[in-house]
Amino acid sequence: MLHQLFRKQVPIELLMNLLDKICLKTDKYYLVDANAFKVLLYNNYHEEFCKTMLEYYHSSKAYYATREFSYKSFATVIRQICKSNNVMYGSKMKYEKSQYNIDYFVYFA
Numbered sequence: 001m002l003h004q005l006f007r008k009q010v011p012i013e014l015l016m017n018l019l020d021k022i023c024l025k026t027d028k029y030y031l032v033d034a035n036a037f038k039v040l041l042y043n044n045y046h047e048e049f050c051k052t053m054l055e056y057y058h059s060s061k062a063y064y065a066t067r068e069f070s071y072k073s074f075a076t077v078i079r080q081i082c083k084s085n086n087v088m089y090g091s092k093m094k095y096e097k098s099q100y101n102i103d104y105f106v107y108f109a
Contacts, residue, residue, distance in 0.1 A: 005080060010056045012085040015078065018049055019106060032078060032104040037071045046074070053077065075104055082106060 016030075022039040023030040040046050046069050053065040064077055082089045088107040093100055 005058065005061050006056045006084055007058055008056060010053070010081050010084060012081070012087060014049075014052065015081045015085075015106075016108065018045060021045060023106075029105040029107045032075070032106060034071060034101055037074060040074070041069075075102065078104060078106065 018040075019025075019030040019032065019036075021043070022045060023032055023036045025031075040049075050065045050069065054062055057065055064073070064080070067073060079089065081087075090105045090107075092103050092105070094103060095101075
């Protein structure tokens, strides 16, 4: 997947530093949910993150970093980085207030 999606290896520290700022951290994982996404948008961390990610994507896949930023697109980028760095992640679907939300768990060593 590294060769098809990314030009060079994305440092996992890039993702972990961002998750430190926005997510609920437990002793095993970061919880990425709608609240974390709201913190990301409120503090404008997503702008710098997307600019940084542009240098790692192949030009044909750069739309992952340039398209309209939503929770779904943010989750896609997180999954791609985790998969390319062999970092375990999981998800859980929640039904709340007549909507389905997917929470992600990014595990760390």
